[in-house]
Amino acid sequence: MSNGTTTGRRPVGVRIAGTGSALPKRTLTNADLEKMMATSDEWIVQRTGIRERRILNRDQGESTSQLAAESLKAALAQARLAPADLDLIIVATMTAEMSCPGSASLVANMIGAGNCGAFDLNAACSGFVYGLNVAHDLIKGGAYRNIGLIGADALSTLMQYNDAGRSTSIIFGDAAAATVINATDDTSKGILAQAMHSDGKGWKEIYVPRCSQDFPPGVEPDPSKFDHVQMNGASVFKFAVSTFPELIQQTLDKAKIAATDVDMYVCHQSNQRILHAARDRFGLAEDKLYVNIDRFGNTVAASVPLCLDELRRSGRIRDGYKVMFVAFGGGLTWGSSLWQL
Ligand code: COA
Numbered sequence: 001m002s003n004g005t006t007t008g009r010r011p012v013g014v015r016i017a018g019t020g021s022a023l024p025k026r027t028l029t030n031a032d033l034e035k036m037m038a039t040s041d042e043w044i045v046q047r048t049g050i051r052e053r054r055i056l057n058r059d060q061g062e063s064t065s066q067l068a069a070e071s072l073k074a075a076l077a078q079a080r081l082a083p084a085d086l087d088l089i090i091v092a093t094m095t096a097e098m099s100c101p102g103s104a105s106l107v108a109n110m111i112g113a114g115n116c117g118a119f120d121l122n123a124a125c126s127g128f129v130y131g132l133n134v135a136h137d138l139i140k141g142g143a144y145r146n147i148g149l150i151g152a153d154a155l156s157t158l159m160q161y162n163d164a165g166r167s168t169s170i171i172f173g174d175a176a177a178a179t180v181i182n183a184t185d186d187t188s189k190g191i192l193a194q195a196m197h198s199d200g201k202g203w204k205e206i207y208v209p210r211c212s213q214d215f216p217p218g219v220e221p222d223p224s225k226f227d228h229v230q231m232n233g234a235s236v237f238k239f240a241v242s243t244f245p246e247l248i249q250q251t252l253d254k255a256k257i258a259a260t261d262v263d264m265y266v267c268h269q270s271n272q273r274i275l276h277a278a279r280d281r282f283g284l285a286e287d288k289l290y291v292n293i294d295r296f297g298n299t300v301a302a303s304v305p306l307c308l309d310e311l312r313r314s315g316r317i318r319d320g321y322k323v324m325f326v327a328f329g330g331g332l333t334w335g336s337s338l339w340q341l
Contacts, residue, residue, distance in 0.1 A: 020074025049272020053173025125329025
């Protein structure tokens with residue numbers, strides 16, 4: 001089949017054939033942040049578990065789309081596929097360089113993917129997990145065979161690295177990570193259960209105002225906040241701590257399996273305390289819920305696929321495993337995707 005077209009053939013299974021990731025060169029440590037704002041390594045580690053994060057430099061040619069393209073190239077190499085084999089590229093992101101074109105079109109051009117479909121998906125930190133469900137079901141439905149799904153974000157472009165931005169800039173980092181998802185004759189492979197939810201009433205808990213009209217009722221519009229993430233950290237924390245375990249339980253129930261039947265939980269890296277609370281709630285062994293937030297911070301849509309890529313490359317996720325992907329974020333949005341790999 002040529003790229004961008006559909007076959008009408010019903011595939012029988014769906015698999016994750018390759019993963020890859022790309023990180024900016026520059027590392028920003030907590031010690032670096034101490035020099036930029038009133039904060040401390042101790043405060044950041046205690047509240048979030050983060051020790052360092054990567055920050056891109058556009059002057060050096062780094063961007064959301066450039067990192068996304070690099071990560072997809074690595075995933076294609078692992079899947080032993082060429083860019084022209086892709087039928088569709090989806091980039092989950094809230095920080096495309098421009099509102100038009102979408103990042104996916106830039107990626108398709110950078111890797112030489114020809115005329116395949118290309119679109120961005122914005123569900124903030126839930127974007128990649130939403131994308132897994134979308135890509136899986138498009139393949140399962142028989143219309144597409146090979147999809148490149150990327151989570152890529154550069155929240156550093158929406159931060160203030162000074163006292164005014166200290167409650168958000170310590171949390172976020174930049175990254176991209178990709179998967180190549182494709183059809184397989186092995187019917188045992190694919191999603192066992194999935195969920196996508198949102199609560200639009202909670203939009204004002206995390207938002208990026210562009211103009212005075214974007215501020216929620218009761219909040220004084222402030223031009224110094226334009227293009228900077230505004231987050232009610234305590235509210236988001238409360239939402240996440242209750243939603244995470246509920247979502248995991250709901251997904252397990254749908255699949256009719258127990259928490260211990262899952263080989264690995266790949267969760268959005270928002271805060272180490274939220275991850276540990278979920279792990280304790282289900283009585284999971286430490287190595288069953290992966291944590292890399294200490295090295296990368298919260299990389300938004302890239303967070304889940306970055307964990308997946310590390311886990312696959314280190315052999316901690318293998319063919320035949322049951323893996324649960326879970327994320328929550330701005331919107332508010334939350335979603336899960338439980339796979340039989
Ligand atoms: N360094 C030092 N002090 C800081 C600080 C920093 N970087 N940022 C904020 N503070 C201060 C606050 O100003 C506040 O001071 P005050 O008590 O004098 O007013 C104090 O620390 C406590 O702030 P608070 O916001 O209540 O801290 P917290 O314990 O809730 O931790 C977060 C803050 C952001 C780490 C935490 O709320 C969190 O992780 N929330 C979830 C965020 C998230 O996951 N977002 C992504 C969603 S995908």
